[in-house]
Amino acid sequence: MKVSFPHMGHLYIPLKTLFKGLKLEVIAPPPISQKTMELGVKYSPEFACLPLKINMGNFIEALEQGADTIVMAGGWGPCRFGYYAQVEREILQELGYDFQMVVLEAPDSRISELLLQLKALGEKVSVREAYQAIRFAWKKLIAIEKLEKKLEYCLPRAIDKNRLESIFERALQAIDEAESQQEVEKIAQESLREMEKSPFKSAEVLKIGLVGEIYTILEPASNCYAARCLGRLDAHVSRSIYVSDWVNDHLFGGYLRKSNHKQIMQSSRPYLNHEVGGHGQETVGSTVDFARRDYNGIIQIAPLTCMPEIVAQSILGRVSEELEIPCMTLYFDEHSGAAGVYTRLEAFVDMLQRKRALPSNSQLMEARA
Amino acid sequence: MSRVGIPRSLFYYYYYPLWKSFFADLGAEILTSAPSNRHTVERGIELAVDETCFPIKVYLGHVAELCREELDYIFVPRLVSVEARSYICPKFMGLPDMVRALIKETPPLIDITVDLSCDEKCFQKDIIRVGRLFTRQARKIQLAYQHGCEELRLCRSLASQGFTMEEAIKMWEGEPMEAESETDLNIGVLGHGYSLYDERISMNLVKRLRAMNCKVLLPEHLGSEVVEAEAATVPKRVFWTLGRKMLGSALHMSQREDVDGIIYLACFGCGPDSLIGEIIERKVRDNKPFILLTVDEHSGEAGIITRLEAFCDMLRRRRNYRSESKLSPYGASLHSFENTV
Ligand code: SF4
Ligand code: SF4
Numbered sequence: 001m002k003v004s005f006p007h008m009g010h011l012y013i014p015l016k017t018l019f020k021g022l023k024l025e026v027i028a029p030p031p032i033s034q035k036t037m038e039l040g041v042k043y044s045p046e047f048a049c050l051p052l053k054i055n056m057g058n059f060i061e062a063l064e065q066g067a068d069t070i071v072m073a074g075g076w077g078p079c080r081f082g083y084y085a086q087v088e089r090e091i092l093q094e095l096g097y098d099f100q101m102v103v104l105e106a107p108d109s110r111i112s113e114l115l116l117q118l119k120a121l122g123e124k125v126s127v128r129e130a131y132q133a134i135r136f137a138w139k140k141l142i143a144i145e146k147l148e149k150k151l152e153y154c155l156p157r158a159i160d161k162n163r164l165e166s167i168f169e170r171a172l173q174a175i176d177e178a179e180s181q182q183e184v185e186k187i188a189q190e191s192l193r194e195m196e197k198s199p200f201k202s203a204e205v206l207k208i209g210l211v212g213e214i215y216t217i218l219e220p221a222s223n224c225y226a227a228r229c230l231g232r233l234d235a236h237v238s239r240s241i242y243v244s245d246w247v248n249d250h251l252f253g254g255y256l257r258k259s260n261h262k263q264i265m266q267s268s269r270p271y272l273n274h275e276v277g278g279h280g281q282e283t284v285g286s287t288v289d290f291a292r293r294d295y296n297g298i299i300q301i302a303p304l305t306c307m308p309e310i311v312a313q314s315i316l317g318r319v320s321e322e323l324e325i326p327c328m329t330l331y332f333d334e335h336s337g338a339a340g341v342y343t344r345l346e347a348f349v350d351m352l353q354r355k356r357a358l359p360s361n362s363q364l365m366e367a368r369a
Numbered sequence: 370m371s372r373v374g375i376p377r378s379l380f381y382y383y384y385y386p387l388w389k390s391f392f393a394d395l396g397a398e399i400l401t402s403a404p405s406n407r408h409t410v411e412r413g414i415e416l417a418v419d420e421t422c423f424p425i426k427v428y429l430g431h432v433a434e435l436c437r438e439e440l441d442y443i444f445v446p447r448l449v450s451v452e453a454r455s456y457i458c459p460k461f462m463g464l465p466d467m468v469r470a471l472i473k474e475t476p477p478l479i480d481i482t483v484d485l486s487c488d489e490k491c492f493q494k495d496i497i498r499v500g501r502l503f504t505r506q507a508r509k510i511q512l513a514y515q516h517g518c519e520e521l522r523l524c525r526s527l528a529s530q531g532f533t534m535e536e537a538i539k540m541w542e543g544e545p546m547e548a549e550s551e552t553d554l555n556i557g558v559l560g561h562g563y564s565l566y567d568e569r570i571s572m573n574l575v576k577r578l579r580a581m582n583c584k585v586l587l588p589e590h591l592g593s594e595v596v597e598a599e600a601a602t603v604p605k606r607v608f609w610t611l612g613r614k615m616l617g618s619a620l621h622m623s624q625r626e627d628v629d630g631i632i633y634l635a636c637f638g639c640g641p642d643s644l645i646g647e648i649i650e651r652k653v654r655d656n657k658p659f660i661l662l663t664v665d666e667h668s669g670e671a672g673i674i675t676r677l678e679a680f681c682d683m684l685r686r687r688r689n690y691r692s693e694s695k696l697s698p699y700g701a702s703l704h705s706f707e708n709t710v
Contacts, residue, residue, distance in 0.1 A: 045643055045644060045646070045647035046643075047635075047637070047638070047639075047642070047643035047646075047663075048643050048644065048647075049640070049643070074605075076454070076608050077455075077456045077608035077609065078449075078456035078457075078458065078459050078462065078608070078609070079459055079640070080640050080641070080643070080644055082608060083605070083607070083608070083644050085605075086603075086604060086605045086648075087644050087647060087648065090648070090651065094651075271466060271470065272463060272466045273465075273466055274447060274449070274462050274463065274466070274482070275462065276459045276460075276462045276463040277456075277459035277462065278459065280459060280463065304420065304638075305420065305422075305638045305639075305640060305643070306640075307458060307459040307460055307640040308459045308463075310418065310420050310421055310422075310460065311459060311460055311462070311463035311466075311467060312463075313418050313420070314417070314418050314421065314463075314467040314470055314471055315463070315466055315467060315470040317418075317470060317471070318469075318470035318471075329418075331420060
């Protein structure tokens with residue numbers, strides 16, 4: 001059995017570790033490229049949302065490299081994602097690929113079921129080994145996210161941004177190859193320190209909250225590398241979603257560590273009073289939360305036609321007005337171009353900078369007094 | 370007497386008789402917005418964020434129109450789920466909040482939450498909560514709701530005799546309806562009811578087909594057991610109520626001798642349509658001629674009419690050919706047709 005899975009940001013690293021730990025042969029799909037996009041677009045329903053199309057590209061490339069089993073997540077609505085695997089399987093079968101698709105249908109907070117499904121995949125492993133595989137994968141995930149957050153903090157402040165990015169990329173690769181938890185920890189510590197040591201500018205940076213649909217937030221190739229662009233434009237980006245939070249909240253029922261998910265959902269009221277599938281309610285809640293924490297602006301990103309995010313966007317206008325925080329929404333599909341996206345990000349950052357330069361009302365009052 | 374406004378849009382086409390008699394029994398006066406027209410559409414487009422699907426834009430237009438009237442309430446339900454383990458669409462789940470955020474100064478909204486995905490208890494409570502706006506007698510509220518359900522059944526049985534829900538609602542309100550004239554083709558038509566029966570969104574699809582001598586077969590004309598049984602043949606249950614009904618109807622129609630062809634009306638930018646349309650097309654196209662019409666606020670009537678005419682012509686040619694030669698012309702002729710439209 002040669003197992004593959006869809007890409008979503010750096011998730012491929014812990015996933016590879018997990019499957020290897022389950023004694024499965026893993027064929028990770030090649031990194032998302034122009035070709036991946038083209039394949040995906042060619043064989044997907046025309047009006048499907050972008051993540052499905054990129055999934056398709058990943059699967060085709062992995063199957064071409066010899067994968068025979070695809071592991072995919074499922075779900076029971078209300079959004080399209082729950083039906084992705086069904087459509088994808090049908091199309092791939094029609095294309096003539098010989099494979100099996102394992103759909104992890106674990107509903108929210110049913111870790112026991114998920115474990116059973118994973119265990120069923122790795123027939124040859126004991127429960128103990130399965131548990132260890134999960135632990136090791138989780139460690140890698142946490143290490144990667146520490147690095148990601150550090151990069152988000154340092155990139156806008158650093159003078160030599162290229163150097164910082166290359167430290168990060170090197171660390172990722174080393175973690176991918178690491179064979180033990182100690183090794184992972186060592187790499188993470190060293191790289192974090194190295195990043196901190198980069199010379200920083202003295203000017204204060206803008207703080208921008210990045211909210212929206214989970215895949216678009218986690219997979220840079222699906223958002224024209226918006227977060228990196230912002231960092232290079234000297235803005236400190238904080239995301240509303242990190243994979244570990246999602247795993248913790250949805251798969252482990254908040255068991256792994258303390259979570260502020262409930263509080264975020266609460267913050268969406270009175271603007272949005274019900275969940276709307278996907279991460280629509282989180283988008284509104286996080287926006288309110290960022291505004292309260294004095295962020296300078298919010299950027300919402302999502303695939304074009306994304307239903308929960310369209311609901312959220314409709315509501316963000318009101319949030320933006322009442323809490324006086326500028327919000328911008330960017331939708332992505334296969335036609336999105338990096339240049340166009342960069343221009344819009346740049347304009348938004350400029351606007352925030354001008355706005356900050358203006359003395360705020362209270363300062364004005366003080367000056368007048 | 371309280372006046373309650375009901376937008377003539379979205380779930381109006383599935384539930385209006387229920388809501389109308391419910392509120393009327395509680396002593397309210399009901400006002401509906403006018404059928405969708407140019408102004409409704411323009412107003413909706415102005416209010417909505419660009420990426421919103423056409424039906425939601427139209428809905429916002431209806432609500433805005435009602436906001437101009439002297440009303441005590443506007444009825445904007447939050448439809449999460451109308452049956453076990455199913456949803457409608459994420460957008461319906463946030464509808465009252467979208468309305469509040471996008472339209473300033475609405476009369477108070479009656480935003481009852483309909484969520485039957487797990488059990489009915491919450492819903493029953495919410496009915497009482499809404500009913501209390503009009504009366505303090507819980508019993509009266511329950512009776513009004515039961516009466517509403519009966520009226521809805523009545524209206525649906527009218528529709529099942531070959532009418533659209535829009536026509537059935539008119540008949541239910543006492544308007545006479547003409548029987549269908551002569552027809553020579555039988556066409557299955559699928560789509561979300563709020564698109565199909567809204568004359569602006571569907572650009573009068575059903576009436577146009579009838580004018581072309583077609584008998585139109587709709588999901589509402591089929592027994593729900595048949596539809597559900599067919600829908601259950603796919604590997605994973607479709608969790609969108611309307612999507613599942615369409616899939617079941619499509620599978621059923623594709624096996625029926627007396628159905629000449631199938632049309633699916635999709636909305637541009639609609640999430641569920643983008644997947645369900647694809648699945649239906651894959652399942653149906655080998656058995657029946659099939660076209661998928663995608664509409665949005667920019668669609669022109671002329672384009673639609675041309676496609677419908679071409680489709681009907683093809684079906685007629687195909688039938689004559691078949692009755693002459695007794696050969697099945699599936700395949701080549703069908704695909705060459707698809708390429709020409
Ligand atoms: S949340 Fe958005 S991107 Fe994800 S399945 Fe739903 S519509 Fe598609
Ligand atoms: S089902 Fe489609 S058309 Fe209906 S509200 Fe949702 S996205 Fe819009």
